[in-house]
Amino acid sequence: xxxxxxxxxxxxxxxxxxxxxxxxxxxxxxxxxxxxxxxxxxxxxxxxxxxxxxxxxxxxxxxxxxxxxxxxxxxxxxxxxxxxxxxxxxxxxxxxxxxxxxxxxxxxxxxxxxxxxxxxxxxxxxxxxxxxxxxxxxxxxxxxxxxxxxxxxxxxxxxxxxxxxxxxxxxxxxxxxxxxxxxxxxxxxxxxxxxxxxxxxxxxxxxxxxxxxxxxxxxxxxxxxxxxxxxxxxxxxxxxxxxxxxxxxxxxxxxxxxxxxxxxxxxxxxxxxxxxxxxxxxxxxxxxxxxxxxxxxxxxxxxxxxxxxxxxxxxxxxxxxxxxxxxxxxxxxxxxxxxxxxxxxxxxxxxxxxxxxxxxxxxxxxxxxxxxxxxxxxxxxxxxxxxxxxxxxxxxxxxxxxxxxxxxxxxxxxxxxxxxxxxxxxxxxxxxxxxxxxxxxxxxxxxxxxxxxxxxxxxxxxxxxxxxxxxxxxxxxxxxxxxxxxxxxxxxxxxxxxxxxxxxxxxxxxxxxxxxxxxxxxxxxxxxxxxxxxxxxxxxxxxxxxxxxxxxxxxxxxxxxxxxxxxxxxxxxxxxxxxxxxxxxxxxxxxxxxxxxxxxxxxxxxxxxxxxxxxxxxxxxxxxxxxxxxxxxxxxxxxxxxxxxxxxxxxxxxxxxxxx
Numbered sequence: 041x042x043x044x045x046x047x048x049x050x051x052x053x054x055x056x057x058x059x060x061x062x063x064x065x066x067x068x069x070x071x072x073x074x075x076x077x078x079x080x081x082x083x084x085x086x087x088x089x090x091x092x093x094x095x096x097x098x099x100x101x102x103x104x105x106x107x108x109x110x111x112x113x114x115x116x117x118x119x120x121x122x123x124x125x126x127x128x129x130x131x132x133x134x135x136x137x138x139x140x141x142x143x144x145x146x147x148x149x150x151x152x153x154x155x156x157x158x159x160x161x162x163x164x165x166x167x168x169x170x171x172x173x174x175x176x177x178x179x180x181x182x183x184x185x186x187x188x189x190x191x192x193x194x195x196x197x198x199x200x201x202x203x204x205x206x207x208x209x210x211x212x213x214x215x216x217x218x219x220x221x222x223x224x225x226x227x228x229x230x231x232x233x234x235x236x237x238x239x240x241x242x243x244x245x246x247x248x249x250x251x252x253x254x255x256x257x258x259x260x261x262x263x264x265x266x267x268x269x270x271x272x273x274x275x276x277x278x279x280x281x282x283x284x285x286x287x288x289x290x291x292x293x294x295x296x297x298x299x300x301x302x303x304x305x306x307x308x309x310x311x312x313x314x315x316x317x318x319x320x321x322x323x324x325x326x327x328x329x330x331x332x333x334x335x336x337x338x339x340x341x342x343x344x345x346x347x348x349x350x351x352x353x354x355x356x357x358x359x360x361x362x363x364x365x366x367x368x369x370x371x372x373x374x375x376x377x378x379x380x381x382x383x384x385x386x387x388x389x390x391x392x393x394x395x396x397x398x399x400x401x402x403x404x405x406x407x408x409x410x411x412x413x414x415x416x417x418x419x420x421x422x423x424x425x426x427x428x429x430x431x432x433x434x435x436x437x438x439x440x441x442x443x444x445x446x447x448x449x450x451x452x453x454x455x456x457x458x459x460x461x462x463x464x465x466x467x468x469x470x471x472x473x474x475x476x477x478x479x480x481x482x483x484x485x486x487x488x489x490x491x492x493x494x495x496x497x498x499x500x501x502x503x504x505x506x507x508x509x510x511x512x513x514x515x516x517x518x519x520x521x522x523x524x525x526x527x528x529x530x531x532x533x534x535x536x537x538x539x540x541x542x543x544x545x546x547x548x549x550x551x552x553x554x555x556x557x558x559x560x561x562x563x564x565x566x567x568x569x570x571x572x573x574x575x576x577x578x579x580x581x582x583x584x585x586x587x588x589x590x591x592x593x594x595x596x597x598x599x600x601x602x603x604x605x606x607x608x609x610x611x612x613x614x615x616x617x618x619x620x621x622x623x624x625x626x627x628x629x630x631x632x633x634x635x636x637x638x639x640x641x642x643x644x645x646x647x648x649x650x651x652x653x654x655x656x657x658x659x660x661x662x663x664x665x666x667x668x669x670x671x672x673x674x675x676x677x678x679x680x681x682x683x684x685x686x687x688x689x690x691x692x693x694x695x696x697x698x699x700x
Contacts, residue, residue: 132242244269266304335369371436381426517584
């Protein structure tokens with residue numbers, strides 16, 4: 041990953057995001073405590089003071105939310121450093137997280153479940169923690185993407201090896217919402233996996249915005265990056281259907297996917313027009329439909345952003361930018377078709393049928409009394425329709441400028457103002473060139489333009505198989521056998537004496553090999569060997585990854601001497617334990633909702649007396665030192681009843697459909 045202390049523009053934004061997250065967390069805690077006190081007290085004077093305090097806290101939260109929105113619209117930092125005259129693209133900021141210490145939980149699990157010394161796996165655990173730490177500051181290139189995918193795949197191995205359905209690991213994962221800054225805390229590894237997926241998609245968007253949009257290669261890379269970002273976010277939406285944070289909710293992910301595809305479509309239009317747009321009939325027809333398509337997709341994005349529940353959490357400036365882009369590109373479409381009508385009169389030798397067919401494709405309907413061929417031939421009708429398109433283009437340009445001027449964040453983006461102003465002036469100049477004294481007779485309403493594109497933009501599904509990773513805990517044995525869902529006896533030492541060159545049993549299977557056709561009267565059976573046992577070592581040499589032939593070679597190498605081997609027996613799997621940790625999201629006002637998971641008490645410490653659970657009102661330093669403390673209080677509004685949500689059991693291999 042990148043140097044977390046490097047003073048780059050992007051790292052400064054991420055550091056500011058981390059600081060804001062902590063401030064939001066403190067404010068939410070204060071509000072939750074005040075609301076609980078409001079519910080508990082009957083003293084009118086205390087209630088008045090608490091209500092006053094709540095008003096201040098809510099104001100602070102709103103200010104912090106606006107500051108976080110400012111970071112989300114700081115698009116200039118992520119753009120290419122080359123001087124460009126293009127509307128900025130919007131990237132996603134990376135989700136922030138807290139450090140996680142895997143050491144003790146994994147070492148304890150290795151000792152308890154796999155009957156091995158956990159200290160022998162300290163290097164592997166350190167590698168896992170180093171990889172996670174590096175993923176907090178990935179480089180903005182393919183190497184950063186590959187590192188995040190590597191960690192995501194590594195989490196699959198970790199989940200299957202250590203996260204048992206019969207116990208909690210006691211590892212608390214904390215991730216901050218990218219839009220609200222509110223933390224989500226769970227012991228469920230699926231939260232970690234979902235958050236890493238979100239960051240993969242976010243990093244793709246940052247790569248896309250960084251591409252040089254003044255070159256064909258840069259625009260191709262930008263289109264590819266936004267399509268891949270949409271693919272990752274779509275995969276996240278379909279795979280993790282009950283994510284507990286707003287930025288990963290299905291509704292929000294649906295909007296983000298649409299926004300990334302719209303930005304890809306925008307880059308496609310820029311790619312087509314990069315060599316220059318020739319003032320030629322059929323070229324302008326093509327450009328009209330392409331740019332109308334961009335306007336249409338941004339209109340759909342803006343509509344989706346203004347729907348509940350997304351409207352409460354999406355940055356306001358993003359919604360306004362989508363509206364501005366929709367109006368801007370619709371205006372360009374009307375400008376192009378006006379240029380067709382005003383600058384290209386039907387000449388002798390022109391193909392009337394081809395021009396009529398091309399022009400007819402632009403309209404769903406024609407104004408009453410007008411025919412496409414008549415417009416092509418009649419100079420007056422052609423000019424009147426062209427001027428009506430110019431008037432509509434000017435209206436769209438003025439609306440885009442008006443919306444941009446009303447949004448404080450967008451008003452400060454100079455290049456956006458310059459692009460919108462230049463396009464508006466160009467349309468005004470074109471209209472002035474067509475102005476005549478009889479303009480008051482021109483009452484034709486410009487019809488809508490049908491969008492069409494020859495470059496269909498679709499999501500590109502993440503290709504995890506292209507990134508090759510090795511299981512850090514490979515030494516534990518084949519994952520199909522040595523996993524958290526399998527329960528084993530402790531290794532037993534079997535001392536074998538050769539009897540007339542016979543072992544008294546056969547071997548079968550791959551790695552590890554299994555005892556087969558055991559003779560019940562042989563010396564090995566008398567020593568405790570059982571049918572179906574797995575051989576994990578021979579003569580002190582680990583053989584979990586050895587096949588039948590290789591294990592037999594080990595037997596032969598001993599000769600006539602007594603042979604010692606270690607075996608394990610499979611036990612029946614215990615039914616999954618219900619997740620007792622509660623998720624609170626009670627009475628949180630609108631945008632801010634904190635979902636915290638209470639950690640369960642340490643089961644292994646049998647000597648300590650179970651402490652009494654403290655009420656929420658008495659949380660403080662003592663609570664924070666205990667494993668059972670919550671990161672914040674559930675809020676409560678006076679007059680409302682507390683709602684409890686139960687979590688479903690932990691989900692393991694190939695059941696990633698739910699986070700809780």
